Amino acid sequence: MRKLILAAALATPFFASAATNLVTNGSFEAFTGGSFSGFTTVSAGQTTLTGWTVGGASVDVINGNYGAISGNSIDMLGTPGPGSLSQSLNTIAGQTYTLTFDLGANTGSDNSVTGGNLISKQLNVSLSNGTAATYYGNSTKATESISFTANSALTQLTFTSAASGYSGAVLDNVAVAAVPEPETYAMLLAGLGLIGAAVKRRKAKQA
Numbered sequence: 001m002r003k004l005i006l007a008a009a010l011a012t013p014f015f016a017s018a019a020t021n022l023v024t025n026g027s028f029e030a031f032t033g034g035s036f037s038g039f040t041t042v043s044a045g046q047t048t049l050t051g052w053t054v055g056g057a058s059v060d061v062i063n064g065n066y067g068a069i070s071g072n073s074i075d076m077l078g079t080p081g082p083g084s085l086s087q088s089l090n091t092i093a094g095q096t097y098t099l100t101f102d103l104g105a106n107t108g109s110d111n112s113v114t115g116g117n118l119i120s121k122q123l124n125v126s127l128s129n130g131t132a133a134t135y136y137g138n139s140t141k142a143t144e145s146i147s148f149t150a151n152s153a154l155t156q157l158t159f160t161s162a163a164s165g166y167s168g169a170v171l172d173n174v175a176v177a178a179v180p181e182p183e184t185y186a187m188l189l190a191g192l193g194l195i196g197a198a199v200k201r202r203k204a205k206q207a
């Protein structure tokens with residue numbers, strides 16, 4: 001029985017870490033700037049988007065219009081952009097994480113093309129460990145995914161838009177979760193093995 005408890009204690013943190021989203025308010029539903037219709041602007045330095053630091057010029061919180069994805073979403077070009085959103089995440093150095101987010105676009109105006117890309121819909125993603133990627137939002141919403149390995153106890157996550165203008169990439173449902181390592185699965189299996197052995201012994205005693 002003692003081994004059973006030990007096995008459960010070993011396995012529990014790994015189950016928990018696999019499911020935990022490290023991002024605060026990744027859905028942007030926690031907004032303290034009051035009610036609004038369609039969109040409202042959050043300027044650099046304002047703290048109305050719980051958990052997020054707004055930089056650049058501004059971003060817009062959009063809802064029910066302008067390409068909003070689910071409830072409140074962010075148009076990365078505010079009124080006007082460019083805008084940025086950043087947040088510090090509590091990470092473990094050496095641990096691998098997956099960042100996922102939903103990407104769309106406010107397709108109204110600002111459709112200037114640079115180098116074949118709709119520059120106004122550009123979304124740059126960067127992490128303080130050096131990982132960076134560039135995306136272009138469009139009306140076909142997509143869930144994007146980036147894998148990164150933290151190199152510090154704090155990892156800064158930053159989204160930036162690249163142009164001025166009013167109708168940019170649309171962001172929602174930002175999540176960062178630890179990826180269970182192969183060793184974790186091995187420990188998990190070892191834990192299950194202990195449980196199995198304990199059950200077997202108990203059955204043998206009863207017989």
Ligand SMILES: [Ca+2]
Binds near residue numbers: 069
């Ligand atoms: Ca949302």
